Protein backbone atom coordinates (compact mmCIF):
# COMPACT_ATOMS: atom_id res chain seq x y z
CA UNK A 625 0.00 0.00 0.00
CA UNK A 626 1.37 3.44 -0.95
CA UNK A 627 2.21 5.90 1.84
CA UNK A 628 -0.81 7.98 2.73
CA UNK A 629 -3.21 5.37 1.34
CA UNK A 630 -5.55 3.19 3.40
CA UNK A 631 -4.03 0.08 4.93
CA UNK A 632 -1.18 -0.42 7.42
CA UNK A 633 -0.67 2.52 9.79
CA UNK A 634 2.78 2.66 11.46
CA UNK A 635 1.27 3.60 14.84
CA UNK A 636 -2.02 1.73 15.06
CA UNK A 637 -1.77 -1.04 12.49
CA UNK A 638 -4.68 -1.61 10.16
CA UNK A 639 -6.14 1.82 9.40
CA UNK A 640 -9.48 0.34 8.49
CA UNK A 641 -9.93 -0.58 12.17
CA UNK A 642 -9.66 3.09 13.10
CA UNK A 643 -11.35 4.66 10.12
CA UNK A 644 -14.49 2.56 10.31
CA UNK A 645 -16.25 5.25 12.41
CA UNK A 646 -17.91 7.92 10.24
CA UNK A 647 -16.34 11.31 10.99
CA UNK A 648 -19.57 13.20 11.61
CA UNK A 649 -20.82 10.68 14.15
CA UNK A 650 -17.66 10.91 16.25
CA UNK A 651 -18.61 14.41 17.31
CA UNK A 652 -22.26 13.74 17.99
CA UNK A 653 -22.50 10.27 19.51
CA UNK A 654 -20.75 9.96 22.89
CA UNK A 655 -21.04 6.15 22.61
CA UNK A 656 -18.27 6.21 20.05
CA UNK A 657 -15.89 7.52 22.73
CA UNK A 658 -16.25 4.23 24.57
CA UNK A 659 -15.69 2.27 21.36
CA UNK A 660 -12.41 4.11 20.84
CA UNK A 661 -10.96 2.93 24.18
CA UNK A 662 -9.91 -0.52 22.83
CA UNK A 663 -8.28 1.20 19.85
CA UNK A 664 -6.40 3.52 22.21
CA UNK A 665 -5.28 0.60 24.38
CA UNK A 666 -4.10 -1.28 21.27
CA UNK A 667 -2.07 1.73 20.16
CA UNK A 668 -0.49 2.16 23.58
CA UNK A 669 0.36 -1.56 23.92
CA UNK A 670 2.03 -1.69 20.48
CA UNK A 671 4.50 0.99 21.44
CA UNK A 672 7.05 -0.36 23.91
CA UNK A 673 7.82 3.12 25.31
CA UNK A 674 4.25 3.27 26.56
CA UNK A 675 4.22 -0.02 28.50
CA UNK A 676 4.29 1.76 31.85
CA UNK A 677 1.65 4.20 30.66
CA UNK A 678 -0.56 1.28 29.74
CA UNK A 679 -0.12 -0.24 33.21
CA UNK A 680 -0.99 3.10 34.79
CA UNK A 681 -4.01 3.48 32.54
CA UNK A 682 -5.26 0.01 33.45
CA UNK A 683 -4.75 0.75 37.16
CA UNK A 684 -6.54 4.08 36.78
CA UNK A 685 -9.52 2.44 35.04
CA UNK A 686 -9.64 -0.25 37.74
CA UNK A 687 -9.68 2.36 40.50
CA UNK A 688 -12.29 4.50 38.77
CA UNK A 689 -14.55 1.49 38.35
CA UNK A 690 -14.05 0.52 42.02
CA UNK A 691 -14.96 3.93 43.48
CA UNK A 692 -17.65 3.90 46.15
CA UNK A 693 -20.58 6.28 46.01
CA UNK A 694 -21.71 7.86 49.29
CA UNK A 695 -24.86 9.94 49.64
CA UNK A 696 -25.18 12.21 52.68
CA UNK A 697 -28.76 13.31 53.32
CA UNK A 698 -29.36 16.51 55.30
CA UNK A 699 -32.43 17.94 56.99
CA UNK A 700 -34.68 19.70 54.51
CA UNK A 701 -34.13 17.19 51.72
CA UNK A 702 -30.69 18.32 50.58
CA UNK A 703 -28.19 15.61 49.69
CA UNK A 704 -24.48 15.59 48.90
CA UNK A 705 -23.02 12.76 46.81
CA UNK A 706 -19.30 11.98 46.86
CA UNK A 707 -17.14 9.27 45.33
CA UNK A 708 -14.40 7.68 47.40
CA UNK A 709 -11.63 5.21 46.79
CA UNK A 710 -11.87 1.75 48.36
CA UNK A 711 -10.51 1.42 51.89
CA UNK A 712 -11.14 5.02 52.93
CA UNK A 713 -13.58 5.57 55.80
CA UNK A 714 -16.94 7.23 55.32
CA UNK A 715 -15.80 10.00 57.70
CA UNK A 716 -12.67 10.73 55.61
CA UNK A 717 -14.70 10.72 52.40
CA UNK A 718 -16.97 13.34 53.97
CA UNK A 719 -14.22 15.53 55.41
CA UNK A 720 -12.12 15.44 52.21
CA UNK A 721 -15.12 16.57 50.23
CA UNK A 722 -16.30 19.23 52.68
CA UNK A 723 -19.58 17.52 53.49
CA UNK A 724 -21.57 19.56 56.00
CA UNK A 725 -22.12 18.13 59.49
CA UNK A 726 -19.33 15.53 59.54
CA UNK A 727 -16.42 16.79 61.63
CA UNK A 728 -14.13 13.89 62.56
CA UNK A 729 -12.48 15.77 65.39
CA UNK A 730 -10.42 12.82 66.74
CA UNK A 731 -9.17 11.87 63.28
CA UNK A 732 -10.92 8.50 63.19
CA UNK A 733 -10.00 7.04 66.61
CA UNK A 734 -13.61 6.44 67.73
CA UNK A 735 -13.09 9.00 70.51
CA UNK A 736 -15.25 12.00 69.63
CA UNK A 737 -18.53 10.90 67.98
CA UNK A 738 -18.49 13.93 65.67
CA UNK A 739 -18.79 11.61 62.67
CA UNK A 740 -22.11 10.15 63.82
CA UNK A 741 -24.43 9.11 60.96
CA UNK A 742 -27.68 7.21 60.57
CA UNK A 743 -27.20 4.52 57.92
CA UNK A 744 -30.17 4.02 55.60
CA UNK A 745 -31.93 0.66 55.57
CA UNK A 746 -30.74 -1.07 52.38
CA UNK A 747 -27.11 -0.80 53.48
CA UNK A 748 -27.33 -1.98 57.10
CA UNK A 749 -26.52 -5.61 56.29
CA UNK A 750 -23.30 -4.67 54.48
CA UNK A 751 -21.85 -2.78 57.46
CA UNK A 752 -18.81 -4.10 59.34
CA UNK A 753 -19.33 -5.33 62.89
CA UNK A 754 -19.33 -2.78 65.71
CA UNK A 755 -16.42 -2.65 68.14
CA UNK A 756 -16.86 -2.09 71.87
CA UNK A 757 -15.26 1.37 71.55
CA UNK A 758 -17.69 2.42 68.84
CA UNK A 759 -20.62 1.08 70.82
CA UNK A 760 -19.59 3.08 73.90
CA UNK A 761 -18.95 6.24 71.90
CA UNK A 762 -22.37 6.05 70.27
CA UNK A 763 -23.83 6.63 73.75
CA UNK A 764 -22.13 10.04 73.73
CA UNK A 765 -23.57 11.48 70.51
CA UNK A 766 -25.21 14.91 70.55
CA UNK A 767 -28.13 13.71 68.42
CA UNK A 768 -30.10 10.77 69.84
CA UNK A 769 -28.70 7.31 69.16
CA UNK A 770 -30.75 5.02 66.94
CA UNK A 771 -30.01 1.46 68.03
CA UNK A 772 -30.34 0.08 64.50
CA UNK A 773 -29.00 2.88 62.31
CA UNK A 774 -26.46 4.89 64.33
CA UNK A 775 -22.79 4.36 63.42
CA UNK A 776 -19.53 6.27 63.57
CA UNK A 777 -18.49 7.22 60.05
CA UNK A 778 -14.84 6.68 60.89
CA UNK A 779 -15.52 3.00 61.58
CA UNK A 780 -17.15 2.32 58.22
CA UNK A 781 -14.61 1.36 55.56
CA UNK A 782 -15.87 1.85 52.02
CA UNK A 783 -15.38 -0.60 49.20
CA UNK A 784 -16.16 -4.30 48.88
CA UNK A 785 -19.84 -4.83 49.67
CA UNK A 786 -20.08 -1.12 50.50
CA UNK A 787 -19.62 0.23 46.98
CA UNK A 788 -22.66 2.38 47.65
CA UNK A 789 -24.15 3.70 50.89
CA UNK A 790 -26.64 6.35 51.94
CA UNK A 791 -26.64 7.98 55.35
CA UNK A 792 -28.55 10.70 57.17
CA UNK A 793 -26.43 13.39 58.82
CA UNK A 794 -27.62 14.40 62.31
CA UNK A 795 -28.66 18.01 62.78
CA UNK A 796 -25.89 18.51 65.35
CA UNK A 797 -22.54 16.88 66.23
CA UNK A 798 -21.19 19.25 68.92
Ligand code: FES
Nearest residue numbers: 728732734737778
Ligand atom coordinates in the same frame (compact mmCIF):
# COMPACT_ATOMS: atom_id res chain seq x y z
S1 FES B 1 -13.83 10.77 63.94
FE1 FES B 1 -13.93 10.78 66.08
S2 FES B 1 -15.28 9.18 66.50
FE2 FES B 1 -15.17 9.18 64.37
